[in-house]
Amino acid sequence: MFQIGDNIVYPMHGVGIIEAIEEKEFSGERQQYYVIIMSISNMQVMIPTRKILSSSIRPVTDILALNHIIHIFQHGESERLLPWKQRYKVNTDKIKTGEIQKGAEVVRDLLRMKKEKTLNASEKKMLHNAYEFLISELEVIKGITANQIKIFS
Numbered sequence: 001m002f003q004i005g006d007n008i009v010y011p012m013h014g015v016g017i018i019e020a021i022e023e024k025e026f027s028g029e030r031q032q033y034y035v036i037i038m039s040i041s042n043m044q045v046m047i048p049t050r051k052i053l054s055s056s057i058r059p060v061t062d063i064l065a066l067n068h069i070i071h072i073f074q075h076g077e078s079e080r081l082l083p084w085k086q087r088y089k090v091n092t093d094k095i096k097t098g099e100i101q102k103g104a105e106v107v108r109d110l111l112r113m114k115k116e117k118t119l120n121a122s123e124k125k126m127l128h129n130a131y132e133f134l135i136s137e138l139e140v141i142k143g144i145t146a147n148q149i150k151i152f153s
Contacts, residue, residue: 001052002034007060007140011098014040015060015136021049039136056098063143069104070151078109088122095130100137106130107152 002008006018020035024046032049047055061069082090091109094102110127113119119127138149
């Protein structure tokens with residue numbers, strides 16, 4: 001499915017690049033693994049090639065999807081009326097999907113809330129991580145401009 005050199009998105013970790021495809025033996029069974037270097041943490045991750053679909057790893061979004069993401073970010077309703085624990089769970093679930101649109105919604109909603117009141121420590125950390133994941137993906141989309149990235153600040 002993926003080739004060496006492909007940029008991918010791994011939910012809860014951000015953007016990475018497929019560095020190699022290696023064969024390893026664990027518990028007497030030989031398997032092929034994608035070796036992925038995560039750009040934010042510089043961590044190396046190995047995922048069996050046969051489990052790549054169930055891991056929710058996906059290719060980086062393309063420039064055509066960006067206008068939709070910008071629309072979501074600038075418009076759309078925030079779920080501000082939920083108690084913070086419910087809101088935290090909803091936002092965590094959105095981030096875990098690995099979908100850039102859901103990540104943009106989390107960043108949008110938390111930035112809006114931050115303008116109105118101080119975020120608690122958990123939501124501050126969530127905003128920081130979700131923002132890093134979003135920007136790390138935007139930076140590797142072919143054809144994106146610096147002005148398009150600034151919209152998410």
